[in-house]
Amino acid sequence: xxxxxxxxxxxxxxxxxxxxxxxxxxxxxxxxxxxxxxxxxxxxxxxxxxxxxxxxxxxxxxxxxxxxxxxxxxxxxxxxxxxxxxxxxxxxxxxxxxxxxxxxxxxxxxxxxxxxxxxxxxxxxxxxxxxxxxxxxxxxxxxxxxxxxxxxxxxxxxxxxxxxxxxxxxxxxxxxxxxxxxxxxxxxxxxxxxxxxxxxxxxxxxxxxxxxxxxxxxxxxxxxxxxxxxxxxxxxxxxxxxxxxxxxxxxxxxxxxxxxxxxxxxxxxxxxxxxxxxxxxxxxxxxxxxxxxxxxxxxxxxxxxxxxxxxxxxxxxxxxxxxxxxxxxxxxxxxxxxxxxxxxxxxxxxxxxxxxxxxxxxxxxxxxxxxxxxxxxxxxxxxxxxxxxxxxxxxxxxxxxxxxxxxxxxxxxxxxxxxxxxxxxxxxxxxxxxxxxxxxxxxxxxxxxxxxxxxxxxxxxxxxxxxxxxxxxxxxxxxxxxxx
Amino acid sequence: xxxxxxxxxxxxxxxxxxxxxxxxxxxxxxxxxxxxxxxxxxxxxxxxxxxxxxxxxxxxxxxxxxxxxxxxxxxxxxxxxxxxxxxxxxxxxxxxxxxxxxxxxxxxxxxxxxxxxxxxxxxxxxxx
Amino acid sequence: xxxxxxxxxxxxxxxxxxxxxxxxxxxxxxxxxxxxxxxxxxxxxxxxxxxxxxxxxxxxxxxxxxxxxxxxxxxxx
Numbered sequence: 001x002x003x004x005x006x007x008x009x010x011x012x013x014x015x016x017x018x019x020x021x022x023x024x025x026x027x028x029x030x031x032x033x034x035x036x037x038x039x040x041x042x043x044x045x046x047x048x049x050x051x052x053x054x055x056x057x058x059x060x061x062x063x064x065x066x067x068x069x070x071x072x073x074x075x076x077x078x079x080x081x082x083x084x085x086x087x088x089x090x091x092x093x094x095x096x097x098x099x100x101x102x103x104x105x106x107x108x109x110x111x112x113x114x115x116x117x118x119x120x121x122x123x124x125x126x127x128x129x130x131x132x133x134x135x136x137x138x139x140x141x142x143x144x145x146x147x148x149x150x151x152x153x154x155x156x157x158x159x160x161x162x163x164x165x166x167x168x169x170x171x172x173x174x175x176x177x178x179x180x181x182x183x184x185x186x187x188x189x190x191x192x193x194x195x196x197x198x199x200x201x202x203x204x205x206x207x208x209x210x211x212x213x214x215x216x217x218x219x220x221x222x223x224x225x226x227x228x229x230x231x232x233x234x235x236x237x238x239x240x241x242x243x244x245x246x247x248x249x250x251x252x253x254x255x256x257x258x259x260x261x262x263x264x265x266x267x268x269x270x271x272x273x274x275x276x277x278x279x280x281x282x283x284x285x286x287x288x289x290x291x292x293x294x295x296x297x298x299x300x301x302x303x304x305x306x307x308x309x310x311x312x313x314x315x316x317x318x319x320x321x322x323x324x325x326x327x328x329x330x331x332x333x334x335x336x337x338x339x340x341x342x343x344x345x346x347x348x349x350x351x352x353x354x355x356x357x358x359x360x361x362x363x364x365x366x367x368x369x370x371x372x373x374x375x376x377x378x379x380x381x382x383x384x385x386x387x388x389x390x391x392x393x394x395x396x397x398x399x400x401x402x403x404x405x406x407x408x409x410x411x412x413x414x415x416x417x418x419x420x421x422x423x424x425x426x427x428x429x430x431x432x433x434x435x436x437x438x439x440x441x442x443x444x445x446x447x448x449x450x451x452x453x454x455x456x457x458x459x460x461x462x463x464x465x466x467x468x469x470x471x472x473x474x475x476x477x478x479x480x481x482x483x484x
Numbered sequence: 485x486x487x488x489x490x491x492x493x494x495x496x497x498x499x500x501x502x503x504x505x506x507x508x509x510x511x512x513x514x515x516x517x518x519x520x521x522x523x524x525x526x527x528x529x530x531x532x533x534x535x536x537x538x539x540x541x542x543x544x545x546x547x548x549x550x551x552x553x554x555x556x557x558x559x560x561x562x563x564x565x566x567x568x569x570x571x572x573x574x575x576x577x578x579x580x581x582x583x584x585x586x587x588x589x590x591x592x593x594x595x596x597x598x599x600x601x602x603x604x605x606x607x608x609x610x611x612x
Numbered sequence: 613x614x615x616x617x618x619x620x621x622x623x624x625x626x627x628x629x630x631x632x633x634x635x636x637x638x639x640x641x642x643x644x645x646x647x648x649x650x651x652x653x654x655x656x657x658x659x660x661x662x663x664x665x666x667x668x669x670x671x672x673x674x675x676x677x678x679x680x681x682x683x684x685x686x687x688x689x
Contacts, residue, residue: 503626518630525646564661572664575676
């Protein structure tokens, strides 16, 4: 059923528009949002692999050069897209479920932003057209700003404006880079550009080509929140509502991998490309963990840890072998699940105590045993403790860097994992295990059932992927073999 | 007419540089936003200049035109289509930023970035 | 010849917009720059882009900025 491929983007977009138009009718909006959210993870699972050409314009064979040209915007749907879109759909469903049960009066515009963001990342994953990706990248930036600004946390508007100003510097620069590529090759289709580059139609050492790499790379750094944007990225996580933050980090991860895969297909002939990615990834790993160590606001702490984990993904893709890229993409999938679980779990704690400063918290294990147990498992998975899913992907990354002949990088990765473990265990001890401070008043508030449900489902995925990584890894590996 | 293309490329570079300077160094938030709109205009101008063909014709096939003559003389229309989208995106981004500024002005009573956006970092210092 | 004049108008009005003390004047100068850009697009054989840019760059953007200035303050202090 190839007709379902464009529907993955169209359904959330239409739902977003309808919900914001009819947000007056509270009950109808709630039911409609719930139904659409259930459909989101099901559509990619039901759809067949294949290509979709918008407008039905099939590729044209040029008889002179015997290259194939793609005149239409092309969506390509393979196992990688399927697993990531299903995951983002599931996450959107859980987040919307938590949101709908938390508030009696739902806000139409907020649901609009959640669906819009989902549609944007889905399109970024599917598309084979670099300008199409840029358009949805901009839409995603607007949706992220809206999700941050809609939260009731102090200083969220300031953070949203800051993020937006940085974003509106970053995205025209990325557009300029796309313009350079267009000037060189006359096409915006990634397959066409890659064909032109690999067949020597474009001089790969020309300054124009290198400049386009630099400009697009800058846009990628902004989109993925690697240094120098790590502070603002962790800032927007901490200023969004916890369920919003869970979705925001998944948007970041997916926009990161979709842009970097496109860049990899175009620029993989340049040796400097892989060096750049590895350099910024290592910087992100070190800075993320060391800044997480000094934070006392636990939402910011997870924000920085999430940035550090992004470094692992970049590392895998930067190493450039089949095994390494597979490990990086598998790590991306794990990070989406684990970080979402952490954000929702800590959101439950904020909900119950109205306190985000770890110094004023303590002894919560007795009050919220279920939440703390799930958070512990998620944190251990993030740090890479066997047999959880984070362990499998990090083991693959370490092996990949050893195979590539960089034992230094694998030692560094292990050290960062240990540091992550230290940061997490320290925070866990301070928040849950040590005696409760006298000033802290834990009201007898129950954690909402919806949050427990969402965390439970994510936890099952964490343990399941840890025990049976082959379910995902084999498919990703064959996808990576296709693009290399 | 290589001179025309050169002048246009220089203009687009000038717009990007002016915009970047304003977005980074100017304190007033409205001027920062104006600078950002200049960066976007510079990028758009650059992409339109790619599609330009000196001495060519507008890429619209009128009835009665010879198709092969048209194909060799018309400007390249793909960049123009991209720029249309990009202009509209730029305008909507600008509108959202101005709306956020208007909300923040009510709280701070000033347009200075140092005052308006400083409090988030203060909050962080307080937390540490 | 016209394109060189337009290029100079665009760059000059961009610089002038950024050194104005009065933000309303800056908004109007932004409109100048956007309008000149629209004419330049017409010269560059892109009439459809020129139409859009004329509406967005010469009317909508300056009006948005002017509205924001009206709701906040006029002087750049």
